[in-house]
Amino acid sequence: MELVGRILLVEDDPNDTELTMTALEEYHLSNEVVVAADGAEALDYLYHRGKFQERRNGNPAVMLLDLKLPKVDGLEVLKQIKSDDNLRMIPVVVLTSSREERDMVASYKLGVNAYVVKPVDFHEFVNAIKELGVFWAIINEAPPGSIKKT
């Protein structure tokens, strides 16, 4: 299967991944999602390394990034993206359980485009994810160099 990947979801928890995909399904966006299970995989995808060596060219239209990740954590991934000329234009939305102010401040300082706290309530969660997906993958004009809509 070709990895289309207009939405890069960086999420280590399979349950969260599944719930997120369920939410995106309602707008038929789930088949546009590529999942990276940790920070290292996310960077592999962006740099065409490892199992993403053969992927189609272009950057994702949006990246949904969890902060607490194995190997390379979310803030580190964010830092690398925002300091790379080819990647810094990718819109990054931090999607996290953390309501801690220091995480929020650190993310904004590194240039994050949005910061969303995952709601405990499932309806709210689904709504938040749907709106994010619709906004960034459909409404928002992705920066040049992004993978085009199919």
Add this chain to the structure above:
Amino acid sequence: MPTAKPSSPNVPAAIRRYGLAILSVAIAVGIAIILGHNHFRNVADPLFLFSIAISVWYEGLGPGVLAVVLSGLADSYFFIEPVYSIYVTRDDVPHFIIFILFASLLTGFAAVRRRAERDLLQSRDKLEQEVAIRTQQASLLDLTHDTIFVRDMNHVITYWNHGAQELYGWTPEQAIGKRSQQLLRTVYPAPVEQIQAELLRTGGWEGEIEKAKADGTPVVVASRWSLQRDGRENPIAILETNNDITERKRGEEEVRQLNLKLEMRTTELEAINKELEAFAYSISHDLRAPLRHIVGYAELLQKNASSILDEKSHRYMMTILESAKRMGALIDDLLAFSRIGRAEARQATVSLEQLVREVRSELGQETDQRQITWKVGPLPDLHGDRSMLKLALVNLISNAIKFTRPRPQPEIEIGCAEERKDGVVVFIRDNGVGFDMKYVNKLFGVFQRLHRTEEFEGTGIGLATVQRIIHRHGGQVWAEGFVDRGATFFFSVPHHGR
């Protein structure tokens, strides 16, 4: 002593002094002439020498010289041929010269001796005077309670005052003649050679020294040394004054120990605080995720299986969902509560009136359908952290709204109970379900609830949060209430919060 001899005040001293010389020579001439008439020969010279000796002895060199001159003249005039002329024949010149030389020698010796004797007497007087002064000083030094002692350059004690006896317990008899370092078991703060060098260079030294009393009790003294030098600048003695500062040192040591303990406690508390922060952080992160999954999957299950679930299973599903949501609310409230303790309080002047307006409009949704009578009195400005104070008000006002729910005519009153120089007291009163005063102590505890969840929802953290916020502002919270007759909550905020 001649100069000290009493003299009649109307006769000038010079006339008296030189008069004696003239008189004694005249008497010698008279006696010699009388004896000459009685055929005594060669008595003039001894008589003249005698008169010279008397003049020199009693009146000093000047009258002595005058007596020599007068004797010479009188001798040549009256007793050396040709008589009654001061002319001296060649044969008598040696005799005359020998007389003059002998007379001069006598005068000189007598004058020297006289001076030596006078000096001796003078220095004796001086010494006596000094001894008198010293004795007086020493007895004065004995009057003071300050410890003063003197030692020579070999550190042998030469003086020991009453204050020294009081402090160290050694009598002057026991102390004088002993080496001070051995007697007092002195422990110097620096090598003694170094102290000695400074003393010799600057003439003084000051420092804290440990010594021991006669009974062995250790003392710490503030010690002051002064070097005494003789006329030729040679150091001869060291005067040392001591003040007992043992108590002060003990006090200082206690303060130091307490400070050390305090520092340790602070470090411990900081570590505990950090741990708590890490704990709160992991709750925030790790506890919410599984909760979200419970809710998420339960809802998905409910949606997908709604057709095959019976009513009982539906109720189970609802319970799972409600419990999970309630736990989510608990976690959120608990985190907010812990954040109050950790967050930096930003000090500002806050208009309570405006704050109450904001809170009321934010809680409006809940109250719109109900006919609540609001009585908001004039409210003062507070000094504190705006967002924290707002959170406290949200909790207090939403409580009032919540617990008046069963009332057909709910009433909520907010006002200033007391406005003092040092702060204000604000109250929030409702005519709701109230509470039993016997549980008033439980009211502000974390997770403490006086009502069942079915009656009134809530996590039991609201009032604990209020208390924490008000305590952080240096104020107090308290409550009054009766079952079914409403509750009043008071809080005080000092003008200059902590």
